Amino acid sequence: MSATETAIASADAHSAHNYHPLPVVVASAEGAWMTDVEGRRYLDLLAGYSALNFGHGNRRLIDAARAQLERVTLTSRAFHHDRFADFCTELAALCSMEMVLPMNTGAEAVETAVKTARKWGYRVKGVPDGMAKIIVASDNFHGRTTTIISFSTDPEARADYGPYTPGFEIVPYGDLTALREAMTENTVAVLIEPIQGEAGVLVPPAGYLPGVRELTRERNVLFIADEIQSGLGRTGKTFALEHEGVVPDMYVLGKALGGGVVPVSAVVSSADILGVFKPGEHGSTFGGNPLACAVALEVIAMLRTGEYQERAAELGDHLHRELGLLTGGGAVETVRGRGLWAGVDIAPALGTGREISERLMEERVLVKDTHGSTIRIAPPLVISKEDLDWGLDRLRTVLSA
Structure with missing residues (x-):
């Protein structure tokens, strides 16, 4: 052979x-x-x-990784390290946001966004305990964990993995009327890909994303943008939402954030939203590790040039x-x-x-x-x-x- x-x-x-x-x-x-x-x-x-x-x-990313490999690669979040603050500060600035919660994979970041939205719904919006609802779009792809595939409409991703996690409502992608009708007092977030990658690079109708932003703002609902595939330069803007002049309440990032060198993901939002977490309520051993931060900082620097x-x-x-x-x-x-x-x-x-x-x-x-x-x-x-x-x-x- x-x-x-x-x-x-x-x-x-x-x-x-x-x-x-x-x-x-x-x-x-x-x-x-x-x-x-x-x-x-x-x-x-x-x-x-x-x-x-x-x-x-990419030489800049390999050099950044190599330099960090010689110093320290992991501390866990039990201790501070000297790349963490810079990473959070620079990524927040790139997103015009205030706070960063780092994880590793895209799916972890989506799970983190779901947890954030629910906790915000209970602590800030006042939704009754256990009643929070998150609206998602049909044909979505946000990852393959048990919770995420619970709101997938792809039979290959979903079949044979039940029982499924409740708390999600699926509406057609690009349909503002359906989104409006699905919203209730218990809706805490709308989770949307600005362009659906796995579905076949589906671009929503003009005006849809601004409409989502308007509806969520009117109803005190978080707009969560999954820019794991569409973000960080892919569409000709730093974020795909920029084409529509839209700023969400929360970005979910991954993939290119690690430059193809290490897995890096993050949820980026305001202090009011990510501030709902207290120590011990969420975390990751490898999330925000020194090696990941060093590479991601170089990615951010490269994107800043435009x-x-x-x-x-x-x-x-x-x-x-x-x-x-x-x-x-x-x-x-x-x-x-x-x-x-x-x-x-x-x-x-x-x-x-x-x-x-x-x-x-x-x-x-x-x-x-x-x-x-x-x-x-x-x-x-x-x-x-x-x-x-x-x-x-x-x-x-x-x-x-």
């Missing part, structure tokens, strides 16, 4: 089959390119679902123009997205999203499918225009074949 076949066979034999990866075995990576165990190079147009916004092996957001906007305009030219010819039905992020619905006659992804892999381009015939394109923000065009040419080749 080849090195690729041997590695895949070993993984299949000894790891749970909770993923169905493409049959490529990556050994190294730099920028927007990955190299497999047999020396073949592939253009990465997925970027770890936006965790690698700044590319593989160059990555500008690059995502300019290359994103180019990406969507080129993808738009593929529609109407029978191969591509719809293209959606914003910035360097696109969901491409392939005509079913050409194959499933998985089959198109496999054909692109043979052309040395890596993407990932979702929901049948959709492929997602989300390259690192550092990709060159020439490399992006090369990848788009490979996509044209696959579709024409």
Whole structure:
């Protein structure tokens, strides 16, 4: 067997089959390119679902991590460390907020946001104990913990994991009327992705997000924006909500915050909201550890220049123009997205999203499918225009074949 076949066979034999990866075995990576165990190079147009916004092996992030590795990597929150205050201060400033509650994974941050909203509802809004409700959108993806999949509408994510956590109401994404009708005195929060990534990069109708902001403000309900995939430069702004001029009550961040080096996530909000916690009421051994803070501080510094957001906007305009030219010819039905992020619905006659992804892999381009015939394109923000065009040419080749 080849090195690729041997590695895949070993993984299949000894790891749970909770993923169905493409049959490529990556050994190294730099920028927007990955190299497999047999020396073949592939253009990465997925970027770890936006965790690698700044590319593989970004020198600034690797240097920041290496310097911190030589000093201290973990103290737990039992003690202070010398990177924590700077991380919280700088991230709060980037978000124009006041307080940060750091965690590790995106799912942990969403769980933290849920707990925060409930505690705020009981302590501040005066909702009767045990009656707090959080409204979410259909086709959402916020993680895979038991609580989070309890309000998923994806059968693959939800089936066979009951009994499910109560306290959530699901309304159609983009439907302000349904949202308004679902609100009661016991509603404490609305949890929304400004753009639904896993659902196929779904952009809501114009005016929807400002409408959510207006409704939540009127009804004394928290607006929680899950910007784990959409935030930190991906859409051409620091946050996707900025395109609509909207500021939420709470940001949920992750993925790119750790630069693809370490898992870093956070809930960022006001002192009035995050101030509901007292010592011992919530925490994480690794949340806000020195290594994570060092890397995230460098990510924040990079975003402060605005160059990555500008690059995502300019290359994103180019990406969507080129993808738009593929529609109407029978191969591509719809293209959606914003910035360097696109969901491409392939005509079913050409194959499933998985089959198109496999054909692109043979052309040395890596993407990932979702929901049948959709492929997602989300390259690192550092990709060159020439490399992006090369990848788009490979996509044209696959579709024409």
